[in-house]
Amino acid sequence: MPVHSVDTTERRSRPTPDASVSERIRARLTAANVRFNANDNIAAFLNEGELDALRDEVAELMQGVLRALVIDTSRDHNTTDTPRRVAKMFIDEVFAGRYQAAPDVTAFPNVSRLNELMIIGPITVRSACSHHLCPIMGRVWVGVLPSAESELIGLSKYTRLCDWIMSRPQIQEEAVVMLANELETRIHPDGLAVVMEADHFCMHWRGVKDNQSMMANSVMRGAFLSNADLRREFLSLIKR
Numbered sequence: 001m002p003v004h005s006v007d008t009t010e011r012r013s014r015p016t017p018d019a020s021v022s023e024r025i026r027a028r029l030t031a032a033n034v035r036f037n038a039n040d041n042i043a044a045f046l047n048e049g050e051l052d053a054l055r056d057e058v059a060e061l062m063q064g065v066l067r068a069l070v071i072d073t074s075r076d077h078n079t080t081d082t083p084r085r086v087a088k089m090f091i092d093e094v095f096a097g098r099y100q101a102a103p104d105v106t107a108f109p110n111v112s113r114l115n116e117l118m119i120i121g122p123i124t125v126r127s128a129c130s131h132h133l134c135p136i137m138g139r140v141w142v143g144v145l146p147s148a149e150s151e152l153i154g155l156s157k158y159t160r161l162c163d164w165i166m167s168r169p170q171i172q173e174e175a176v177v178m179l180a181n182e183l184e185t186r187i188h189p190d191g192l193a194v195v196m197e198a199d200h201f202c203m204h205w206r207g208v209k210d211n212q213s214m215m216a217n218s219v220m221r222g223a224f225l226s227n228a229d230l231r232r233e234f235l236s237l238i239k240r
């Protein structure tokens, strides 16, 4: 008779001793019941040194992808190091927003009780779609209407936070909402607006091959929703 029964979820999420590093990380996320979609940050579930091991694991699997594509990486000098390059690009560059902790953002109290519209942008966006992992390149504008109780953050931090959120595979509709949530939590403004316009290379480079179309979307919160004049002022200023 077993001394205690093991819940099937627990058993499923427990890695075997020879589990790969990605399996160990996934087991921790599953045990904590934490979502790990393509656009989620999982930095809190990585242990010291695991990013290096994860890079090695991705490189090894990438080698398998090239093999399956019938590319002779042993004799083609251009592709010999491609698996490692791609692994490094995914983990340390284009999807770094999944694996790195949020940037440090110093917040200052709004001592002058500023309550005028601020606009930051255009902030360059580099992201990727979660369907084809093709680039999404675009621009973001942020409008903030602070309240007396708001925290103010440095200008560069808008770009850092935007880059952190965008450096993940995702869809644009979710990206703008995630960015708005992040800014709202940190600034506690009376109103927040985020507008993004971007080119999707899954539409330009492949698929429909429509080079002209882009996507624009916006998130309006608080005063930007309730005050049409404020919304108009923001939208007319970013059009300049």
Ligand SMILES: Nc1nc2c(ncn2[C@@H]2O[C@H](COP(=O)(O)OP(=O)(O)OP(=O)(O)O)[C@@H](O)[C@H]2O)c(=O)[nH]1
Pocket: 129, 130, 131, 170, 171, 172, 173, 200, 202, 203, 206, 207, 208
């Ligand atoms: N809504 C939305 N769709 C996106 C975004 N990025 C890419 N897509 C679309 O996601 C869809 C994926 O569609 P699928 O039919 O599964 O993939 P597919 O057969 O390769 O589609 P095609 O691109 O039409 O060749 C495509 O229509 C893409 O254009 C985004 O940010 N938001």
